[in-house]
Amino acid sequence: MDVRPASENPFPWGAAATPYEELGGEARVRALADAFYAIIDEESPVLRAMLPKDLSVSSQKLFEFLSGWMGGPGLYWERHGHPRLRMRHVRFPIDDHAANEWSRCMDGALDRIGAADPVKEFLSAELGKAAQSLRNMVSPDPTL
Numbered sequence: 001m002d003v004r005p006a007s008e009n010p011f012p013w014g015a016a017a018t019p020y021e022e023l024g025g026e027a028r029v030r031a032l033a034d035a036f037y038a039i040i041d042e043e044s045p046v047l048r049a050m051l052p053k054d055l056s057v058s059s060q061k062l063f064e065f066l067s068g069w070m071g072g073p074g075l076y077w078e079r080h081g082h083p084r085l086r087m088r089h090v091r092f093p094i095d096d097h098a099a100n101e102w103s104r105c106m107d108g109a110l111d112r113i114g115a116a117d118p119v120k121e122f123l124s125a126e127l128g129k130a131a132q133s134l135r136n137m138v139s140p141d142p143t144l
């Protein structure tokens with residue numbers, strides 16, 4: 001049973017109440033989404049091929065989603081309704097490689113914006129789990 005007082009921060013860092021605050025608020029979450037899509041554009045052909053030419057809307061939507069998911073303003077919910085991430089990703093071929101690429105680019109983005117531990121480790125682990133959970137296909141076995 002969790003016996004910590006309700007006032008105690010449940011996250012593995014100091015005074016900030018949420019990952020959103022700990023990362024540094026709106027500008028930093030936006031920077032994370034922008035860095036993520038910039039890294040995909042630079043170095044992940046498999047993810048780049050799934051995305052539109054102009055990445056600004058994709059980045060804006062990820063920013064809005066992460067804002068609420070990290071405990072900040074629920075911008076995605078307000079503007080687009082329930083995220084239904086599984087349903088919205090069904091049309092993309094997400095195998096192990098694509099999910100791992102997503103996490104690799106997100107880890108790169110956390111580094112690029114200079115996110116500090118432990119919030120960096122927390123986001124990397126939780127978003128990594130989310131990416132794995134969105135896999136919707138198995139890669140063909142090249143030995144068969």
Ligand code: HEM
Nearest residue numbers: 050051057058061062065088092094098099102130131134
């Ligand atoms: C597992 C690997 C993943 C792949 C390959 C992937 C790919 C994509 C693609 C191609 C889009 C459409 C972008 C556009 O049309 O602009 C998209 C949208 C989106 N993705 Fe992912 N994604 C992955 C994981 C995730 C994860 C882990 C999250 C959240 C933690 C996430 C959040 C979103 C959101 C919020 C959108 C916008 C949905 C909308 O159109 O309203 N994705 N994703």
